[in-house]
Amino acid sequence: MAAVSAVTAVALGGTAGLAQASEARAAAPQTVSVTQQVDAQQAARTLLAxxxxxxxxxxERTELNAIASGERAEARISWxxxxxxFSRVAGFARAIAGTYTKFKEWYDALSWWQKAPLRAITPGLTLLDIYNALH
Structure with a gap:
């Protein structure tokens, strides 16, 4: 999913401990479930269309095409x-700086076309996982 990072490309901020933990998690590929892979494929197809x-x-298109076609059976978490x-979406900075409830309200209010690329690069992660890593 590294090329999908071009969909967004901003350096990971936060404390050193969080950055180290995030990099450690990002280094190990994780196998995603069939459901998660199908969700990622659908999100990638939606974004491409x-x-x-x-x-x-x-x-980025090449990476999303690989996801959409199912060529990826594992995902690397690239924080x-x-x-x-997420930074490309209006209101993210304010939402991530607040509580999880505020972050979730912000995310829930996004339209499908804003959520599609976010879902494509976060298979297997919950919104709470994302909030905790980026907060």
Whole structure:
């Protein structure tokens, strides 16, 4: 999912401990369940078919095509990519700085086309996992 980081590309912030823990988790690939893989494929297909696809680089399109076609059976958690993806959505900085409840309210209020790329790069992660890592 490294190329999907181009969908967002922002350096991971936070405390050193969090950054080290995030990098340690990111280093080990994790196998995703069939359901998670199908969800990621569907989200990638949706993004590629959306008007947002014109903003993707060739590398990003290649990565999303690999996800959409099911060529990926494992995912690397790339917190910098995840932070970058979320950072592209209006209101993220305020939402992540607040409580989990505020973050969840912000996320729930997003439209499907804003959630699609976020879902594509976060298979197997809960919203709480994402909040805890990025907060």
């Amino acid at each position: 959306s008007p947002l696809a014109v903003n993707l680089s060739a590398v 910098s990519a995840i932070r970058a993806a």
